[in-house]
Amino acid sequence: MALDEDTYAELREIGARYPQARSGLLPMLHLVQSVEGKVTPEGIEACADVLGLSPAEVSGVATFYTMYKRRPVGDYLVGVCTNTLCAVMGGDAVFERLQQHLGVGNDETTEDGRITLEHIECNAACDYAPVMMVNWEFVDEVTPDSAVDLVEDLRQGAERTSTRGARLCTWRQAERVLAGFEDDRVDEGPSAGEASLAGLRLAQEHAWSAPGLQPPGADRAGRAELSGDGQAGSVRERGAEREGTPDDKHRAVREADTHRAESETVQEESDD
Ligand code: FES
Numbered sequence: 652m653a654l655d656e657d658t659y660a661e662l663r664e665i666g667a668r669y670p671q672a673r674s675g676l677l678p679m680l681h682l683v684q685s686v687e688g689k690v691t692p693e694g695i696e697a698c699a700d701v702l703g704l705s706p707a708e709v710s711g712v713a714t715f716y717t718m719y720k721r722r723p724v725g726d727y728l729v730g731v732c733t734n735t736l737c738a739v740m741g742g743d744a745v746f747e748r749l750q751q752h753l754g755v756g757n758d759e760t761t762e763d764g765r766i767t768l769e770h771i772e773c774n775a776a777c778d779y780a781p782v783m784m785v786n787w788e789f790v791d792e793v794t795p796d797s798a799v800d801l802v803e804d805l806r807q808g809a810e811r812t813s814t815r816g817a818r819l820c821t822w823r824q825a826e827r828v829l830a831g832f833e834d835d836r837v838d839e840g841p842s843a844g845e846a847s848l849a850g851l852r853l854a855q856e857h858a859w860s861a862p863g864l865q866p867p868g869a870d871r872a873g874r875a876e877l878s879g880d881g882q883a884g885s886v887r888e889r890g891a892e893r894e895g896t897p898d899d900k901h902r903a904v905r906e907a908d909t910h911r912a913e914s915e916t917v918q919e920e921s922d923d
Pocket of ligand 1: 735
């Protein structure tokens with residue numbers, strides 16, 4: 652069945668956010684999923700219609716990304732990271748336990764339509780391995796028991812929250828947020844966990860920053876601009892202390908880079 656006029660209006664609204672409307676195709680497909688529960692042929696037609704593309708072009712995008720589903724998804728999409736680090740930290744055991752408990756395999760949905768289970772790749776949350784996602788919200792340091800406990804609560808309709816984010820909503824609601832229509836959960840949760848911020852805190856304590864960038868709060872002479880090994884940075888600091896003009900600072904940075912390159916050459920020669 653064709654999408655209703657309200658959905659068409661929202662698809663057009665998404666396209667209008669961009670200088671070139673076709674840039675809005677990804678969020679438009681999320682909107683289709685929020686309405687249809689998957690990417691349907693009608694949804695593809697609607698996106699193509701609004702953007703002046705062919706259905707084949709839209710379909711080519713929808714079939715490329717794993718976040719776009721061609722089969723109906725349950726109320727909660729539960730993804731267990733089984734990439735290397737999470738796998739060895741217990742992700743494989745979590746996935747196996749959920750498979751047994753729910754009676755479904757990868758990319759399958761429970762008979763009650765509540766949970767879809769899938770393997771996911773690294774979600775850049777390895778500092779909290781093993782990690783599970785529920786509708787793309789993090790569940791950190793999950794265990795087989797805590798995973799079963801969570802999915803059972805969700806099946807019963809109990810309210811649960813991500814370990815560092817918002818209350819868990821349904822997959823369709825989450826898809827609407829991904830389409831760019833905010834709900835009232837945007838400020839919920841700490842968002843970034845302590846382990847993820849540890850490196851940032853360390854950099855702030857030592858006033859470290861990436862080469863070419865000043866650390867937050869650094870003085871205008873660019874002091875304490877350290878590179879990863881600290882050696883080049885110490886040259887930069889000396890240069891900045893010696894002289895303060897922009898040209899002097901650039902010269903100090905060049906000196907530092909030359910010094911580092913020479914050190915690396917010497918190291919390579921000694922390795923040979
Ligand atoms: S390996 Fe699982 S989040 Fe990186």
